[in-house]
Amino acid sequence: MKKIYVFGLALTLLFSGGCANMNNMGKGATYGTAGGAAAGALLGQAIGGNSKATLLGMAAGAVIGGLAGTGVGHMMDRQEQDMRNALAQSEAIAVQREGNVLALTFKSDFTFAVNSAQLRPGLYAELDRVAQVLATYPQTTITVAGHTDSTGSEEYNQTLSQKRADSVKNALIQRGVAPQRITAIGYGEGQPIADNNTDFGRQQNRRVNVYINPAQQQYQGQNQYQNQGQYQNQGQYQYVNY
DSSP: OHHHHHHHHHHHHHHHHHGGGOOHHHHHHHHHHHHHHHHHHHHHHHHHOSHHHHHHHHHHHHHHHHHHHHHHHHHHHHHHHHHHHHTTTOSSEEEEEETTEEEEEEEHHHHBOTTOOSBOGGGHHHHHHHHHHHHHOTTEEEEEEEEOOSSSOHHHHHHHHHHHHHHHHHHHHHTTOOGGGEEEEEOTTSSOSSOTTSHHHHHHHSEEEEEEEETTEEEESOEEEOTTSOEEEOSEEEEOOO
């Protein structure tokens, strides 16, 4: 078991030291390798009952996990580039990326009229482009999150945020995105990313976010984008089915 500990420690140091300078595809390979090695070690120990079997299982798992992580990262790289190309001229939708999660922010003032969940007609062409990219990558799942500012009652804002998330979800379904891939959630005024005491802050808080995740990646918690465009992750991601 001492050999297993030393080998595991070496893997941990290697992965933690190298990730900072990697691109998204490289990170995917690294995380996949680490996860595969851990799973392989457990399986090898269970089957062989000794250190040699554990190390062999770890090595095999690392190879399989690394290939899976590379594939996911490469797929998300291509989807990100396609989405940025499709929305290059857009003022209504911003594209951001963190790890293997791609996020689109629909700015409410371009997307909806005040106190309305009806999509503005001017957004239809951009929704067409978004849906076309999403349909090209069926290996992803989609979470549509609606948010409001703090103007009005908390109950009203909760309902409005859900209706706006549903409107974006339904628009994507109408444009060919499979409904089983999409979950719509209204967060009301509970997750501000800016100061609700200013007009600019309230404008930032009125938004719909669309999170695009690899199918192997289960989304838990919330993700937020701060004013400066810096990604803030307040949840956890669990990789499965590699």
